[in-house]
Amino acid sequence: MIEVNELTKRYGRATAVDGLGFTARPGRVTGFLGPNGAGKSTTLRMLLGLDEPTSGTALVGGRRFRDHARGLRHVGALLEAGDVHGGRNGRDHLRVLARSNRIPAARVDAVLEEVGLAAAARRRIGGYSLGMRQRLGIAAALLGDPPVLLFDEPLNGLDPEGVLWVRGLFRRLAAEGRTVFVSSHLMSEMENTADHLVVIGRGRLIADQPLADFAARGPGFRVLVRTPEPERLTGLLTAAGATVRSVPEGLEAVGISADRIGELAFEHRVLLRELAPRGASLEDAFMELTADSVEYTTANSSQGGHA
Known part of the structure; x- marks a missing residue:
């Protein structure tokens, strides 16, 4: 498990991370999102003991990373795929x-096979493509068979086959009961991979909730519901904070996720004949909720902005 509590990092007068707190739990993929300059990389560096917090704590398995005697057995991480010795071959690295x-040395060959680099293991890393370096970085993260894994932009340079492979890898690792924490700018991949989201802006927490609930906060998001008990379901959804109106197809609910509607219907034994999310995507929700936290904006998205 990853536990961040009142985490703060200042560089002189600049505050990169400001009282941040969240928990990433085992058994799920947690997406770590935020605009450029939000403090994501600084947070990851503090989790790995590369930067010292000004105050607060960043713990992995209840301890600071530096207090784990053999770090790779407890935490595997990919922060910068290019930060390797180009003169070594992949296997020696x-x-x-x-x-x-x-x-054990046998573990080296096992992870090289797992990430698809067995045939290139004796080639110098300097001759690897970006995608191959990403795979090597993932192999290094998997090397100690750790219970906690952190990945920063793991899809950079990967081809479509590689993207599908990484997506399946993360889901498998979470299904094995591991904590998988992924920082990425690719909203489409978070939609396909993450169970839970931690979203920050200007170093502060914006959201810490299931992906479906976060997406439901976006502008225009609504859920179409068909049920033989519309009045009863309307009462349940309204009590849960949703806005509900009748439409020709059935009911249209705003401010609540399809997952939550399904849970409420199941709990109260209300039959559903259709449950269909419509409208906003995860990217829409992200753009809406982080609009005030964007450090740089383009000219056509904000008057007087900087490219």
Whole structure:
């Protein structure tokens, strides 16, 4: 588990992370989102002990990362795929990491096979493509078979096959009971991969909730519902904070996710014949809720903005 509590990081007069608090739990993929300059990378660096917090705590498995004797057995991380020695081959790079963390050498070949780099293992990393370096970085994160994994922009440079592979990998790791924490700018991938979202802006928490609930906060998001008990369901949804109106197809609910409607209907034994989200996407919700936290805006999105 990842636990961040009142985490703050200041650089002189500038505050990069401001009283941030959230928890990323085992068994799910948690997406970590925010505009450029929101403090995502600084938060990841503090989680890994690369930056010291000004105040607050960033814990992995209830301890600071530096307090884990063999870090790669507890936390696997990919922060910067290009931050490797280009003169080494891929296998030797992983062997050095394995030896320093007392990980069996056989594990090196296993992760190279898993990420699809077995055939390129003896090639120098300097000749790897960006996508190959990403795969090598993921292999390094998997090396210690850790319960917690952190990935910063893991899809950079990957082709469509690689994107599908990473998506399936994250889902599998979460299904095994691991904590998977993924920072990304790709909203479409978060929609297909994440169960839960932590969204920050200007170093502060904006949202910490299931993906479906976050998407439901976007402008224009609504859910079409058909049921033989419209009056009863309307009462349940209104009590849950939704706005409900009748439409020719049935009921249209605003301010509530399709998942939550399904849960309420199940709890109260209301039959549903159709449950269909419509309108806003995750990207719409993200743009709406982080609009005041964007550090740089283009000229046509904000008057007087900077490209």
